[in-house]
Structure formats: C-alpha cells, structure tokens
Amino acid sequence: QHLSGLQKQLQDSPTTLPKETTDRILATVLKYAAMPSPRQSAPIRHLMARILIVIFDQREETRSLFDTMASLCTILNDKKTDVDSSIRSCVIHIIGAMEECHGGKIISLLGECVNLISRIYRNAKEGEISLRVE
Numbered sequence: 865q866h867l868s869g870l871q872k873q874l875q876d877s878p879t880t881l882p883k884e885t886t887d888r889i890l891a892t893v894l895k896y897a898a899m900p901s902p903r904q905s906a907p908i909r910h911l912m913a914r915i916l917i918v919i920f921d922q923r924e925e926t927r928s929l930f931d932t933m934a935s936l937c938t939i940l941n942d943k944k945t946d947v948d949s950s951i952r953s954c955v956i957h958i959i960g961a962m963e964e965c966h967g968g969k970i971i972s973l974l975g976e977c978v979n980l981i982s983r984i985y986r987n988a989k990e991g992e993i994s995l996r997v998e
Contacts, residue, residue: 867912867915868911870889871911871914874915874922875918877922881919886919886923889919893915894936897912898939898942898951898955909957912958913962917961917962917966920965926969926970932962933959936955937980941980956984959981
C-alpha cells in the first residue's frame with residue numbers, strides 16, 4: 865500500500881521533486897529490492913519498477929539513471945543474491961522495465977546487463993521457474 869501510494873503521489877505531482885527527495889526514494893527502493901525478506905512478489909516488483917520509471921521521467925539528467933542501473937547490476941552480481949532467487953527476479957524485472965522506458969539514455973549499459981542476465985539464466989536451477997520466466 866505504501867509503494868502504491870508513493871507511485872500515485874509521484875505521478876500526480878505537478879512539479880518535479882527536489883533531487884534530495886528523489887535520491888532518498890531511489891536509495892530506499894534499491895534497498896528494498898536487495899532485501900531477502902519480505903519476499904518481493906510480482907505486484908511489489910511492478911510497483912518498484914514504476915516508481916523508478918516515474919522518478920526518471922521527471923529528471924532531465926542521466927547520470928543518476930546510469931548510477932541506478934549500475935547499482936542494480938551490482939546487486940545481481942553480488943554473491944548473496946545467488947542464494948535468493950526472489951531478489952534476482954525483482955532486480956531483473958526492474959532492469960527490464962527501466963531498459964524498456966529509458967534504455968535509449970543508457971545504451972552503454974545494455975551489453976553488461978544482457979551478459980549478466982544471460983549468465984544468471986544459464987545458472988538458474990530447474991526449480992527457479994519464476995526467475996526463468998522473468
């Protein structure tokens with residue numbers, strides 16, 4: 865409910881938020897995306913991705929977008945996420961949504977993201993159906 869309310873407030877905001885506020889929101893969303901519990905279900909993954917998309921729709925500069933995508937790749941590459949497929953599914957979903965909406969701004973990260981996600985897909989176990997679907 866909190867994420868849904870935040871997304872609606874960001875979309876309905878007539879002006880852009882200050883950089884400090886959006887930076888705190890970005891840090892919070894990335895922190896929750898990397899947490900093993902509570903497990904990130906599909907609706908929560910969608911909300912996290914939409915919040916990040918709305919934030920970067922309002923921003924003109926692409927440096928923080930690049931940094932956010934790099935930190936998402938770092939979360940995927942971390943050894944702790946090898947254990948928990950829900951974290952990997954969440955981060956892969958967010959990366960896909962961000963590439964879909966803002967991929968033209970960060971084309972230089974596309975190769976790294978594709979290599980990382982394909983490696984994770986190849987190493988996924990048969991029981992990790994949700995990861996393979998994502």
